[in-house]
Amino acid sequence: MKKLAMLAAACICLMQISVTGVFAEEKTIQIGALYPISGNLALMGEESWRGAEIARILRNRQGGVAGKQIVFRQGDASTNSAARSETERMIEQDKVKAILGTYASSRCMVASEVAARKDIFYFELGAIANAITQRGYKTVWRTCPTSLDFCRGQVNFIINWLAPTLGKKANEIKVGIAHEDGEYGTSVANSFATLAKKTGLQIVSVEAYSNTSNDLSSVIFRLRKAAPDIVVAVSSSQDAILLSRQANELGLNIPIMGTGGGHSFQSFADGLGPQANGVLNVDFTQYHVNTKYTPGLEEFVKLYQETFKHFPRAGSSLANFMGANVIFNILEKTGGSFDPEKIRKVAMAMDIQPGHTATGWGVKFDKEGQNVRAECLVTQWRDGKLVTVWPKKFAVMEPILVK
Amino acid sequence: MDFYIQVLISGLLLGGIYALISIGLNLIFGVVRILNFAHGELVMLAMYGTFWLYKLYDLDPYLSLVVVLPAMFLFGVVLQRFILQPVLTTSGVMKMFTTVGISILMQNLALILWKGDFRAVQTFYSMSTIKFSGLIISIPRLVAFGAALLSIILLYLFLKYTYVGKALRAIVEDHATARLMGITVERHYLLAFGLGALFSALGGTLMMPFSSVYPTIGGPFTALAFVIVVLGGLGSMGGTFLAGLFIGVIEAFAGTFVSPGLKEAIYFVIFLLVLMVRPQGLFGMGRGTEEIGLK
Amino acid sequence: MLNLKGIDCFYGDFQVLRDLSLKVEAGQIVALLGPNAAGKSSTLAAISGALPYTKGEINFCEKPIKGIKPEKVVDLGIALVPEGRKLFQTLTVRENLELGAYSRHAREKRGKTLQQVYELFPVLKDRSSQTAGSLSGGEQQMCAIGRGLMAQPRLLMIDEMSLGLSPILAKQMFTMVQEIAAIGITIFLVEQQVHHTMRVADYTYIIEKGHITMSGPTKEIAANEHVKKTYLGM
Ligand SMILES: Nc1ncnc2c1ncn2[C@@H]1O[C@H](COP(=O)(O)OP(=O)(O)OP(=O)(O)O)[C@@H](O)[C@H]1O
Ligand SMILES: [Mg+2]
Numbered sequence: 001m002k003k004l005a006m007l008a009a010a011c012i013c014l015m016q017i018s019v020t021g022v023f024a025e026e027k028t029i030q031i032g033a034l035y036p037i038s039g040n041l042a043l044m045g046e047e048s049w050r051g052a053e054i055a056r057i058l059r060n061r062q063g064g065v066a067g068k069q070i071v072f073r074q075g076d077a078s079t080n081s082a083a084r085s086e087t088e089r090m091i092e093q094d095k096v097k098a099i100l101g102t103y104a105s106s107r108c109m110v111a112s113e114v115a116a117r118k119d120i121f122y123f124e125l126g127a128i129a130n131a132i133t134q135r136g137y138k139t140v141w142r143t144c145p146t147s148l149d150f151c152r153g154q155v156n157f158i159i160n161w162l163a164p165t166l167g168k169k170a171n172e173i174k175v176g177i178a179h180e181d182g183e184y185g186t187s188v189a190n191s192f193a194t195l196a197k198k199t200g201l202q203i204v205s206v207e208a209y210s211n212t213s214n215d216l217s218s219v220i221f222r223l224r225k226a227a228p229d230i231v232v233a234v235s236s237s238q239d240a241i242l243l244s245r246q247a248n249e250l251g252l253n254i255p256i257m258g259t260g261g262g263h264s265f266q267s268f269a270d271g272l273g274p275q276a277n278g279v280l281n282v283d284f285t286q287y288h289v290n291t292k293y294t295p296g297l298e299e300f301v302k303l304y305q306e307t308f309k310h311f312p313r314a315g316s317s318l319a320n321f322m323g324a325n326v327i328f329n330i331l332e333k334t335g336g337s338f339d340p341e342k343i344r345k346v347a348m349a350m351d352i353q354p355g356h357t358a359t360g361w362g363v364k365f366d367k368e369g370q371n372v373r374a375e376c377l378v379t380q381w382r383d384g385k386l387v388t389v390w391p392k393k394f395a396v397m398e399p400i401l402v403k
Numbered sequence: 404m405d406f407y408i409q410v411l412i413s414g415l416l417l418g419g420i421y422a423l424i425s426i427g428l429n430l431i432f433g434v435v436r437i438l439n440f441a442h443g444e445l446v447m448l449a450m451y452g453t454f455w456l457y458k459l460y461d462l463d464p465y466l467s468l469v470v471v472l473p474a475m476f477l478f479g480v481v482l483q484r485f486i487l488q489p490v491l492t493t494s495g496v497m498k499m500f501t502t503v504g505i506s507i508l509m510q511n512l513a514l515i516l517w518k519g520d521f522r523a524v525q526t527f528y529s530m531s532t533i534k535f536s537g538l539i540i541s542i543p544r545l546v547a548f549g550a551a552l553l554s555i556i557l558l559y560l561f562l563k564y565t566y567v568g569k570a571l572r573a574i575v576e577d578h579a580t581a582r583l584m585g586i587t588v589e590r591h592y593l594l595a596f597g598l599g600a601l602f603s604a605l606g607g608t609l610m611m612p613f614s615s616v617y618p619t620i621g622g623p624f625t626a627l628a629f630v631i632v633v634l635g636g637l638g639s640m641g642g643t644f645l646a647g648l649f650i651g652v653i654e655a656f657a658g659t660f661v662s663p664g665l666k667e668a669i670y671f672v673i674f675l676l677v678l679m680v681r682p683q684g685l686f687g688m689g690r691g692t693e694e695i696g697l698k
Numbered sequence: 699m700l701n702l703k704g705i706d707c708f709y710g711d712f713q714v715l716r717d718l719s720l721k722v723e724a725g726q727i728v729a730l731l732g733p734n735a736a737g738k739s740s741t742l743a744a745i746s747g748a749l750p751y752t753k754g755e756i757n758f759c760e761k762p763i764k765g766i767k768p769e770k771v772v773d774l775g776i777a778l779v780p781e782g783r784k785l786f787q788t789l790t791v792r793e794n795l796e797l798g799a800y801s802r803h804a805r806e807k808r809g810k811t812l813q814q815v816y817e818l819f820p821v822l823k824d825r826s827s828q829t830a831g832s833l834s835g836g837e838q839q840m841c842a843i844g845r846g847l848m849a850q851p852r853l854l855m856i857d858e859m860s861l862g863l864s865p866i867l868a869k870q871m872f873t874m875v876q877e878i879a880a881i882g883i884t885i886f887l888v889e890q891q892v893h894h895t896m897r898v899a900d901y902t903y904i905i906e907k908g909h910i911t912m913s914g915p916t917k918e919i920a921a922n923e924h925v926k927k928t929y930l931g932m
């Protein structure tokens with residue numbers, strides 16, 4: 001597996017070298033791009049990479065950064081140990097001064113630590129674990145929302161839309177949680193439960209399951225017993241489909257709200273068909289959104305489609321597009337310099353209000369390097385499309401309640 | 404009470420599929436004496452086959468069996484003939500590396516060819532259910548269970564009553580002596596591997612109406628099938644069927660009444676306990692388990 | 699009928715057969731006698747194609763059979779009843795017998811052959827649906843020989859038939875062998891049980907340490923002083 005993946009990665013690298021080889025070293029800006037492009041996270045890893053890649057292509061067309069063309073040096077974070085060794089390789093051999101990535105939190109945790117120890121910048125554009133920016137590393141920055149932001153989006157929606165719609169007070173709302181038992185599912189479910197309890201919601205059932213399971217009937221049975229008003233699901237991939245299918249099969253008549261992951265894939269709706277209709281979700285900015293608040297989104301989609309011959313598969317590419325642009329803007333202001341002090345100064349000074357980037361997120365970094373203006377939106381599957389329904393300024397449709 | 408029955412039904416339906424997949428592994432292990440770590444990948448390949456026939460040619464998953472089963476049979480034969488046969492006389496470790504290699508190769512080819520996307524088919528019966536006295540039974544799952552039962556009976560009859568089936572059983576017992584009878588052992592290996600692949604394919608295709616396929620879906624099936632085969636007894640088809648149901652039911656009850664996240668752990672613990680008490684498996688003939696290092 | 703010429707055979711570095719030559723004439727009962735580990739079973743393995751040999755050749759009915767696989771050797775008309783019976787324990791007696799006829803030339807007529815075997819060993823008919831593992835030692839040996847006969851061999855090789863049988867039973871088995879020979883099947887007997895073997899064999903070879911040390915019509919061999927002392931305990 002590794003070999004093939006390496007080969008594929010090597011091919012990609014070679015292609016890029018041959019494309020960009022005409023430029024002399026000093027006329028380019030080299031940035032490491034670390035994503036899982038093989039292994040079980042490859043799908044979204046690659047999707048995320050595409051976002052950054054589109055940003056790179058677009059920026060190079062517009063003249064690059066500080067007059068120089070941007071070149072990505074690829075790394076494949078197929079496993080945690082690969083993330084470590086690839087980061088080391090990019091730093092030692094490719095001599096990159098900054099790395100962006102990573103999609104998966106576990107990979108990012110490992111890779112950014114390696115980078116931070118060598119004083120190399122690590123820009124996280126898509127991984128959401130809260131801890132990433134909480135370890136005191138001065139060179140780790142994140143442009144996208146954290147898992148806490150996901151939960152904020154959900155709680156906000158439940159209190160401000162679901163409760164009034166059901167004619168209940170917030171503290172009368174019962175929530176069931178079903179999550180995959182990996183680090184992703186567990187940490188997000190924990191954050192949600194903590195936040196929800198703080199705001200007075202009742203958590204009536206928390207069900208962990210393995211995401212390689214091919215039968216979730218027991219989860220459904222337990223939820224059916226607990227009878228919540230809404231089920232918050234944290235699914236990483238196909239388990240999202242399985243959960244909805246078996247909920248239908250076994251007569252669980254309760255609305256489901258995903259937390260990104262498996263609920264954001266187009267294949268969720270493709271596989272589920274009409275049954276997907278009405279399933280709620282919270283995630284990074286998706287494509288059916290009020291484009292007045294997401295300038296640059298349409299241009300991104302157009303170039304994406306030209307490059308990859310189909311519509312973006314998930315919002316993560318858009319988030320990486322947005323994040324890569326933020327990095328390019330920072331580097332533009334430092335004149336292409338990777339001097340830590342310069343970058344820090346420029347980044348901290350950034351102040352973009354919401355509604356002025358392709359994701360609609362504003363940009364304002366806190367001391368820990370987290371973009372505090374990144375936020376998650378509530379979407380809903382409607383006729384095979386993931387449309388934004390909340391908050392109102394982003395919404396293109398009103399949410400509906402489907403059990 | 405109804406609730407318990409509902410859980411039991413879920414477990415049995417699941418167990419039927421498990422049995423179907425495991426029986427292929429048992430056949431391959433029993434006859435060819437090779438631990439096929441690529442077994443789950445055979446399931447995966449069949450699922451993709453079904454998916455693409457549906458996607459490209461609008462072929463119903465059940466109808467696609469007409470194409471998928473022979474194709475997978477052939478695939479198994481080719482795999483055995485050109486990849487496994489040459490390493491059959493080498494050490495156990497070498498054989499293991501070979502099948503693990505095949506598994507990794509197939510996963511990655513799937514990833515490269517079809518991407519990491521999970522794919523599902525949509526049929527009008529995907530969500531159809533039978534309801535009676537408060538119980539709900541998914542029709543495609545019931546169909547899969549019925550087909551599993553039927554095909555396991557057919558396999559049993561085949562092994563029991565046909566000349567070739569008897570030869571296969573003789574090879575399971577003692578391939579060197581079988582050779583003395585004039586049984587062309589290598590050719591029967593091809594048949595056994597083909598059939599093993601066919602049964603896994605049947606399991607995979609029958610699952611498509613209610614589950615999705617992605618490149619790494621096979622791994623858990625391989626692990627599960629090993630547990631079931633050892634539990635049911637190597638070489639025992641009936642044992643495999645019962646062990647499949649057993650694991651399915653354990654999974655359903657453990658998942659519902661203990662924790663869904665722990666159900667795999669629980670059936671694994673039960674598996675180890677059973678092996679400590681009965682090393683030959685629940686229904687095993689007492690031979691063969693030592694070959695995979697469980698004794 | 700069967701002719702081994704100068705066979706050398708190795709298990710790794712260990713030479714088990716040394717320049718071994720012997721002949722089995724059609725229509726006879728030929729015996730190969732020798733102590734433990736002399737290489738008797740290895741000789742049969744070499745003939746049946748299960749054990750490759752580095753030097754020498756084996757002809758069956760004037761045709762070389764070197765390099766032919768065991769499953770094809772049986773097609774030529776050589777059947778081996780292996781040491782320790784090697785029945786398929788979980789299969790029934792009938793299934794065991796039927797499988798004996800798996801080779802191409804025997805397969806078609808297996809129904810008829812089965813009846814002949816049942817006539818020869820009526821007890822097998824009574825036990826036909828019992829698993830082979832549940833038979834007594836004598837019955838198992840009969841089943842093993844019956845299974846060999848199912849291949850419709852011209853040459854039947856039996857390895858240590860008397861092993862583990864009571865003297866009376868062993869005696870009966872040797873009588874059976876004579877009956878089989880009487881229907882025109884050439885027999886190659888490998889034995890440690892010298893007395894009975896010499897009673898039935900037309901021709902005898904003595905093998906020691908992988909080499910034929912003595913051979914001749916059984917009567918002559920039996921009269922030999924060395925044989926009398928070492929094998930007949932006289
Ligand atoms: N597969 C094997 N690998 C290595 N050595 C072997 C093998 N089979 C037999 N031998 C050795 O070859 C020698 C001859 O063995 P063989 O079985 O031919 O003897 P035998 O005359 O049949 O003895 P017995 O009367 O005990 O059956 C013995 O020393 C035995 O240990
Ligand atoms: Mg011997």
